[in-house]
Amino acid sequence: MAVNKDYYKILGVSKDAPAADIKKAYRKLARQYHPDANKGDVASEEKFKEISEAYDVLSDDKRRKEYDDSRSVFGNGGFRGPTGGAPGGFNFDIGDLLGGLFNRGGGPTTTTGGRSTQARRGADVESEVTLKFSDSIDGATVSLRLTSDTPCSACSGTGAKAGTTPRVCPTCSGTGQVSRNQGGFAFSEPCRDCKGRGLLVDDPCPVCHGSGRAASSRTISARIPAGVRDGQRIRLKGKGASGERGGPAGDLYVVVHVSPHPVFGREDDNLTVSVPVTFPEAVLGAEIQVPTLGGMPVTVKLPPNSQNGRVLRVRGRGVLRKDGTKGDLLVRFEIAVPAEIGEDARTALKKYQEATGNHHPRAELLEAAKGE
Known part of the structure; x- marks a missing residue:
C-alpha cells in the first residue's frame, strides 16, 4: 500500500465504510475491470490491479488501521516544525522512513x-x-x-x-522511484519516464x-x-x-x-434440513428417520405434542470448523397435510374434532388483538 493513494476513493466507498460495503464495492468493480472481460485493454488491466491493491489493504483490519493512521499523519503534508518543514527544520524521505510498511512484498x-x-x-x-x-x-x-x-x-x-x-533510467538512476517534495517531506512515487521499471x-x-x-x-x-x-x-x-x-x-x-442443495441448507456452522411428519406423529411422538449430508440417516426422537416447526439438534453433523470441531444438524419438523383422505380418515377426524371441541387455538390471539 502507498500513503499517497486514496484506496477508499478507488473503491468508491466512504472512509468509515463497513467491511461488507468494501467487499461489495470490490466485487462489483472487479467484475467490471477483470482482464478476462476486457481482453487487450491495458487501462482496464491497470484499473483491476489498482482495485485489487486497494481491497488487499482495506479488507485486512490490521493493514487498514496502519493505512488510516499513516494517511492521517502523512497524507496531507505530515508534521510541520517551526520552520514549516519536518520536525527540527530538516527534510527527509518518507519513503525511507516507512519503507518497511509500504513496500511489503517488494x-x-x-x-x-x-x-x-x-x-x-x-x-x-x-x-x-x-x-x-x-x-x-x-x-x-x-x-x-x-x-x-x-x-x-x-x-x-x-x-x-x-x-x-x-539501459538504466537516468531520471531515477534505476530505482524506478523519484522523490517529490511536499510540506518538508520527500514522497517517493513511480518514475514517469520508465514507469517504475528503472530501465529504458x-x-x-x-x-x-x-x-x-x-x-x-x-x-x-x-x-x-x-x-x-x-x-x-x-x-x-x-x-x-x-x-x-x-x-x-x-x-x-x-x-x-x-x-444450493435440494435438501440441506446452512446457518453459520450448522446444516439445516426440513423433515415432514404426520399429525399423529407430532401429537403422539415418534422416532423419525432424518437424512444427513453424505452419510447414513439418523433416528431422531420427536417428543409428544410437538408444534409445527419444532427444531431439534443432531450434534456434530454440521460444518467442519477451523478448530477441528463440527457444527450441528438443525432438524425442523413440519406437519404434512395429505392432499386427499379417505372416508374412514374423514370420519375419524370429525370424531377427533368433537373430542377436542373445548380447545380454541385462536382465542388468545383474538383477545390480544383487542388490547391495542
Whole structure:
C-alpha cells in the first residue's frame, strides 16, 4: 500500500465504510475491470490491479488501521516544525522512513549496469469457482484457468529486442522511484519516464512492445478448504502473476460460489434440513428417520405434542470448523397435510374434532388483538 493513494476513493466507498460495503464495492468493480472481460485493454488491466491493491489493504483490519493512521499523519503534508518543514527544520524521505510498511512484498534488488534496480512484486490475480454444496462442506480440489501477466518469452522480460539490452533510467538512476517534495517531506512515487521499471528500452521487443510482459494463460489446481461459504474470497499466496527482476509472485484470490442443495441448507456452522411428519406423529411422538449430508440417516426422537416447526439438534453433523470441531444438524419438523383422505380418515377426524371441541387455538390471539 502507498500513503499517497486514496484506496477508499478507488473503491468508491466512504472512509468509515463497513467491511461488507468494501467487499461489495470490490466485487462489483472487479467484475467490471477483470482482464478476462476486457481482453487487450491495458487501462482496464491497470484499473483491476489498482482495485485489487486497494481491497488487499482495506479488507485486512490490521493493514487498514496502519493505512488510516499513516494517511492521517502523512497524507496531507505530515508534521510541520517551526520552520514549516519536518520536525527540527530538516527534510527527509518518507519513503525511507516507512519503507518497511509500504513496500511489503517488494522483493530484493538486482543490479543493471552497476546500478541497483528494485524488484517488483507480481500483480494479484482473481478468479471465481462454483462448487457443489457438498464440496463446499467437505472441501475440494479444483482446476482454475488463469490469465495473467508473465515475463515476455521473446525477450525474457527485459522489454528489449533480441541482441540488445535496456539501459538504466537516468531520471531515477534505476530505482524506478523519484522523490517529490511536499510540506518538508520527500514522497517517493513511480518514475514517469520508465514507469517504475528503472530501465529504458531504446529498441523495444516486437512481441511485448517494450513492456517486458505478456499475457499468458495457465491452469492450476487449487485446494478449496472444507466449510467455505458462498461468496467467500480465498487467498492463495504466490499463485498470482510472476514478479519482475526477481520479485515475488502476486497472490491469487478465488471467489467461491456455492450451488444450493435440494435438501440441506446452512446457518453459520450448522446444516439445516426440513423433515415432514404426520399429525399423529407430532401429537403422539415418534422416532423419525432424518437424512444427513453424505452419510447414513439418523433416528431422531420427536417428543409428544410437538408444534409445527419444532427444531431439534443432531450434534456434530454440521460444518467442519477451523478448530477441528463440527457444527450441528438443525432438524425442523413440519406437519404434512395429505392432499386427499379417505372416508374412514374423514370420519375419524370429525370424531377427533368433537373430542377436542373445548380447545380454541385462536382465542388468545383474538383477545390480544383487542388490547391495542
